[in-house]
Amino acid sequence: MRIEISGLTKSFKGKGLALDGLDLLVPTGMFGLLGANGAGKTTLMRILAGLLRQTAGEVRIGGHDVTTRAGRLAVQRVLGYLPQDLGVYPDLSAREFLDYIGLLKGIDDRATRRRRVGELLEVVALTADADRRLRGYSGGMRRRVGIAQALLADPRLLIVDEPTAGLDPEERIRFRTLLSQLAGERTVLLSTHIVDDIAQTCRELAVLAKGRLVFRGTVDDLTRRADRRVWSVVTAGPAPTAGTVVSALPADGGLRYRVVAPGPPAPDAEPLPPTLEDGYLALAQAG
């Protein structure tokens, strides 16, 4: 299910442009969307999910024009959506909440719905807590309920906005793996500012900045943007001022800084192989 976006613009009254003439093609499979806070990722996701109307431009998903009511409805029938600011009803249990969403998604057969809810509670490891009110759930548990509701109707298009926020490392890895497994014949659009989530799951990605597309390519392409730009510097003095410090670890003789910079940030700086995060920072520096 391809997503074709052309000239997509969204402006909010008094806030200026959130998306500025965006052109993007998202193929079937897993696709990452990176960008700083305020880059326009969530606005794009909300337009794709049919929650927001664009100011200008076109969006076609699987051939359906989402600017029309019929197009939006056709997309919503095959859509699983996990919003960034996910909420749940505190007065319902996880099982009841999923049953409610299942009904709204058109899973009318009671037995089918109950089976599907049970399967997904198992997938997100909430079976033991399924009949407890959501009021008592932790943030991570609520996030897992959100993941389960997104998968309820076996969606062909999955839009997930910051899905691993609030999850512990084990849950994060489990969910990333689940997304990769689901991606086969589906389109999974993963928006995040956690670069590692994309590095571990996506082959292709796009980077947004100030509502514009600043990169579209493979993870390797973006990683290569930092070739010969990643350095290791050990110093007991102040942190290097040239470039962007990625990390600082204790080492013999002071701290070992990992720095992304166009040239060596110190005379004794040693080159390092780049990661996707380095590539993302190099892109931001060039930007």
Place this chain on the structure above:
Amino acid sequence: MTAAFRYEFLMQVRKRSMWIANGVVVLLLGLLSARGREVGDLLHDPDAKATVTSVAVAINLILPVVYGCFLADRLVRDDKLGVAAILDVTPSSGAGRLAGKYLGACAAAAVPLAIVYFGFVALYAATSGRPVAFAWAAAVFAVVIAPAVLFVGAFALVVPLLIPAPLFRVLFVGYWFWGNAITPDAMPTLASSLVTPVGSYPLQELFGYRGPAGDTELAGPAPGAVFNFLRPEATPATAWLSVGVLLALAILVLSAAPALRARTTR
């Protein structure tokens, strides 16, 4: 619509605070009535219709204040809780969900009211040996109490899309007593009119209720009063018209909800 009805009903009826608030109000009403020996008198009143109608008037004048306040967050809370985005991307009809939410929340709000009302009716029927009271009570509930619940429910769901829910609650309590309990000759009011939610017209014309002493004109033009254009001659036809106007206003207010929501979400 049935899904929204079912779960909205479930969530509202599980609200412990709703039961506590209703319980406190009913207890106060009971204590006040007991002091005036009204309960004992009522239980032995030979006129079943007059008895169940007068109890309905007392309940319908006070308990809507409670459920009006409790329903005030039902629509805005979907956005506040962050659930709206999940609901809005489902292929379900927005109008159907709104109708289900409205009817489910109203039905849940009517449960404590029905328990109190039919609980009293059962006690009366058993004490006085007049089971016909159930039939009259059902009729009063359908024609007077249910339209009031639906009318109040529509405003309670929709107005907080325009103003904060706490402010709505304050204004609503003021409106309720101003628009229902004050006589038109005392000050300009919507009481005793077609749009009086306690049901002045149907109470008087369909159930013969004319106040506690039986000598008060509840409906119809009040000499010299403001808003008399909303007070046609009281007849059975205008009584049904009043029920229809209340329900039509509820539908009209509800139909504005999608546009009001879109104003804040898009």
